Amino acid sequence: EVQLVESGGGLVQPGGSLRLSCTASGFTFSSSYMNWVRLAPGKGLEWVASIKPDGSEKNYVDSVKGRFTISRDNAKNALSLQMNNLRAEDTAVYYCSRDQAYGRGGYYYSVFDHWGQGTLVTVSS
Amino acid sequence: AIQMTQSPSSLSASVGDRITITCRASQDIRDILGWYQQKPGKAPKVLIHAASTLQSGVSSRFSGSGSGTDFTLTISSLQPEDFATYYCLQDYSYPLTFGQGTKVEIK
Numbered sequence: 001e002v003q004l005v006e007s008g009g010g011l012v013q014p015g016g017s018l019r020l021s022c023t024a025s026g027f028t029f030s031s032s033y034m035n036w037v038r039l040a041p042g043k044g045l046e047w048v049a050s051i052k053p054d055g056s057e058k059n060y061v062d063s064v065k066g067r068f069t070i071s072r073d074n075a076k077n078a079l080s081l082q083m084n085n086l087r088a089e090d091t092a093v094y095y096c097s098r099d100q101a102y103g104r105g106g107y108y109y110s111v112f113d114h115w116g117q118g119t120l121v122t123v124s125s
Numbered sequence: 126a127i128q129m130t131q132s133p134s135s136l137s138a139s140v141g142d143r144i145t146i147t148c149r150a151s152q153d154i155r156d157i158l159g160w161y162q163q164k165p166g167k168a169p170k171v172l173i174h175a176a177s178t179l180q181s182g183v184s185s186r187f188s189g190s191g192s193g194t195d196f197t198l199t200i201s202s203l204q205p206e207d208f209a210t211y212y213c214l215q216d217y218s219y220p221l222t223f224g225q226g227t228k229v230e231i232k
Binding site for chain 2: 115
C-alpha cells in the first residue's frame, strides 16, 4: 500500500524557517516524481514545487523561488521542503504527492495519484 | 505562467443532476490537463488525466473532454459523495497551475 506521511508543520513567526518532511512507503520512491501542493485557508490548491526522481531537476512556483528548497533522499524514501523567510501568505496545509508521470506522443502527463494527509504551516506573530 | 480560468466558482445541484465544470487555459495546452476532487479536511483525489482518461478506480459517471484551451468535467448523475470542490490542473509547463476551484453544493 502506498503511503505518504508528512511532518514538520507548526507555528512560525514571519521571517522564520521550517522544514517539512514526507516519508514514503509502498512504492519505488526513487523512480517517482514528487511534488508539494498547498491549500491556504479560504483559497484553492496551489502547486508549490516538484523534483525529478534523481533530484536533478527542481521547479517552483514563482512566489516561493529563492525561499523554498525541495529535496529528496532516495536511500531513505524521504522528500523534504525547506522553507525560509516565511510570510503570512505561506500559511496553508502542505501536501506531498506522488506524480505517476507518463509519456505519450512526446509529451509528459502528470497524475498526482497519491497524497499525504497534509501538515499545517501557520506563519503568524 | 499559464492561467487556468475555471467556472463556475460554485454551483448548487441535486442528487441525480448532470453537471458540467469548465476550465479555460490562457494558451494551448494540448490535452495535458487533469481534474481533481477535494473534500474538506481531506487530500485531493485525481479523477481524470490527459483531459479525458479516467483514473483507475474512479466512477464512470465522471468524464472529461477538451483539448487546446477549453476543457470540461462532467458528472453524469450527481451522487451524495460527489459534493466537494473540483480543480483542473494544467501540467503542460511549469509552473503547474490549478484552476480556482468549483465548489459543488447540495441544493
